[in-house]
Amino acid sequence: MTGLRWPVRLLLLVAALVVVLALGTRGVLAPPDFIVIVVVGVALSAGPGAGALSGLLGGWLLDLAPPVAVPLGLSALGYAAAGWIAGTAHRRAGHPWWWPVPVVAVAVLVTRAAPILIDLASARPVAWGPLAWQVLATATLGLVLVGVVERIEAELVRRRWA
Amino acid sequence: MRRRILPVLLVLTLLVLLADVAGAPLGPVRGVGDAVLGPVERLVAPRGDESDRLKRDNIALAEEVRRLRDRQRTEGQAAGLDTGDLPSVSARVVALDRAGASGPERITLDVGRRDGVRADSAVIAPGGLVGRVVSVGEWSADVEVIGAGDSGVGVRTGTRGVIGTLSGSDPTTAHAADELVLTQLTRDRVAPGDEVTTLGSPGARPYPPGVRVGTISRVAKAPGALTDTAVVEPAVDLATVDVVAVITGPARTTKRTS
Numbered sequence: 561m562t563g564l565r566w567p568v569r570l571l572l573l574v575a576a577l578v579v580v581l582a583l584g585t586r587g588v589l590a591p592p593d594f595i596v597i598v599v600v601g602v603a604l605s606a607g608p609g610a611g612a613l614s615g616l617l618g619g620w621l622l623d624l625a626p627p628v629a630v631p632l633g634l635s636a637l638g639y640a641a642a643g644w645i646a647g648t649a650h651r652r653a654g655h656p657w658w659w660p661v662p663v664v665a666v667a668v669l670v671t672r673a674a675p676i677l678i679d680l681a682s683a684r685p686v687a688w689g690p691l692a693w694q695v696l697a698t699a700t701l702g703l704v705l706v707g708v709v710e711r712i713e714a715e716l717v718r719r720r721w722a
Numbered sequence: 723m724r725r726r727i728l729p730v731l732l733v734l735t736l737l738v739l740l741a742d743v744a745g746a747p748l749g750p751v752r753g754v755g756d757a758v759l760g761p762v763e764r765l766v767a768p769r770g771d772e773s774d775r776l777k778r779d780n781i782a783l784a785e786e787v788r789r790l791r792d793r794q795r796t797e798g799q800a801a802g803l804d805t806g807d808l809p810s811v812s813a814r815v816v817a818l819d820r821a822g823a824s825g826p827e828r829i830t831l832d833v834g835r836r837d838g839v840r841a842d843s844a845v846i847a848p849g850g851l852v853g854r855v856v857s858v859g860e861w862s863a864d865v866e867v868i869g870a871g872d873s874g875v876g877v878r879t880g881t882r883g884v885i886g887t888l889s890g891s892d893p894t895t896a897h898a899a900d901e902l903v904l905t906q907l908t909r910d911r912v913a914p915g916d917e918v919t920t921l922g923s924p925g926a927r928p929y930p931p932g933v934r935v936g937t938i939s940r941v942a943k944a945p946g947a948l949t950d951t952a953v954v955e956p957a958v959d960l961a962t963v964d965v966v967a968v969i970t971g972p973a974r975t976t977k978r979t980s
Contacts, residue, residue: 577759582766584818587961589826613728616735624755626763627819627828627864628857632748633739640732675823684824684891687899691823 565713565722569610572598572709573618581625590690592697595622596667599639600646600660600702601709603667608647615643619671638674642667657703664702668695756834756859763862764832767816768964777965778812780848785810785967792932810846810967811837816862818960824890824899826960827870829853831968834861838970842928847966850934850957851875851920855968863968867960868935869902876921877904877935879952884911885921888935888954895942897953900960902936907950914938918954930969 576594583591595618603611619639623629649655649663672691679686716722742748811833819828833839835858845852845865853867868875869890877888884907892903904918916938922931936954943950 578762578766581763581817585763585767585816589818589961609725609728613731616728616731620735621759624752625759626756626817626830626859626862628752628755629819630828631739631742632751633735633742636735637732637739640735672823679823682891683893685897685899685901686823687825690825 563716563720563722565716568712568716569598569602569614570617572601572712573614573621576618577621577625580622590687590694592701593668593671593694594698594701594705595619595639596642596664596671596698597702597705598709599643600664600667601706602713603643603646604650604655604660604663604706605710605713606647607650608644611643611645611647611650612640613643615639615641615646618643634674635671638671642670645670657707660702660706661699664706665695665699668698752857753859756862760830760859760862763816763830767814767832770814774814774965777848778967781812781846781965781967782810784848785846788930788932788934792930810969811839812965812967813837813839813845813863814965815963827867828856829865829867829960829963831855831863831865831966832861833968834859834863836860837968839863839968840970844927844929844933844969845966846933846969847958847963849959850936851929852958852960852963852966854928868956875929875935876923877918878921878931879904879907879912879918879938880916882911884908886912886952888918892951894944895951895953900956901939902954902956904938904952904954905949907952909943909948909950912938912941912950912952914940 573595576598579594580591599611599615599618602614616636616639619636622635623632629635646663646667676686813831813833815829816832817830819826839855839858841855841858843855845855851868853865855863856866857864868888875888877886878884879886886904886907888902888904890902892905895903897903918935918938920929920931920933920935923929934957936956938952939955941950941952
């Protein structure tokens with residue numbers, strides 16, 4: 561864990577969190593999950609381990625941002641699982657241009673799995689509409705933004721800053 | 723070393739999760755979020771303008787009307803009963819909960835302990851009740867919105883003031899994620915369109931009486947049930963809630979008369 565790779569990843573996660581917070585405070589109840597996009601970008605560039613660790617960090621940022629999540633740590637574990645699963649889609653020889661769309665969609669669903677199961681188990685109605693919108697919007701944005709994260713990762717390696 | 727970081731962090735996270743579920747005091751951990759990320763949220767929140775000032779005035783006037791109506795209603799029933807005066811502080815919503823799959827269960831306000839906010843204070847928007855303060859930091863406060871979790875709110879319904887319990891879900895009643903459910907209603911006493919207001923808590927904490935909560939949209943009459951269940955359209959839309967008032971003052975300033 562040397563060089564600029566992890567500071568840059570943390571910076572990207574914080575930037576993604578700021579965007580999510582800014583959208584949330586402007587009345588967007590289910591904003592596109594920019595943190596998942598960063599996690600998938602890292603996972604597709606560096607594999608399951610880096611994906612899970614960046615997911616864990618991103619999930620902790622979400623958990624700790626007021627209102628602090630209940631229970632604490634649930635988002636962190638969900639995002640770590642999403643990062644790990646996205647990392648299994650990593651291809652050394654590169655991937656087709658559309659590859660981030662299904663990977664991001666699956667990653668978002670993995671992060672939402674625990675809250676959905678908790679709500680279903682407690683007979684609370686799940687807001688399927690906003691969830692579907694969130695998956696669709698995040699996957700669409702992921703088509704462009706995952707590529708940007710991958711370019712940043714590749715540039716760090718090329719300049720030997722990783 | 724690098725390979726061990728992920729498992730160690732995962733185990734630590736799992737321990738924190740289990741400790742939180744078990745009810746361990748994790749105040750310092752939560753305080754970190756409030757201290758570090760709270761200022762970021764206030765920074766990215768929309769700036770106040772003239773419409774915010776009008777909203778604050780609107781809340782203050784609505785609260786005054788509610789107090790006077792409540793005093794008028796209770797005077798007839800028990801002359802001399804003390805309702806107390808309930809001072810409040812205005813606040814802005816700076817963050818919405820992102821974890822729940824059924825919509826936001828918590829919101830964060832830009833006022834905290836230094837503004838006189840305490841836990842179990844009611845939070846009121848121009849439209850009606852938002853929820854109650856569940857945790858307070860120095861500069862911010864987390865609010866559990868009505869219908870979140872397993873908590874129920876005692877309410878009165880319609881002009882006759884039929885008493886019931888309001889919650890976020892009921893296993894026997896189908897409703898949308900943004901609707902509330904009113905249970906334990908006396909049969910055939912409520913109808914769609916009836917207004918739902920708070921019953922009031924002992925000492926007006928967390929909820930003072932007479933605060934608007936929502937409107938009944940339909941009544942479900944389960945065959946064989948002794949009570950009615952109604953679906954309630956909340957008075958406050960969490961997607962647009964912005965300026966709110968937090969009831970900060972002591973519930974009762976003079977002792978109760980006998």
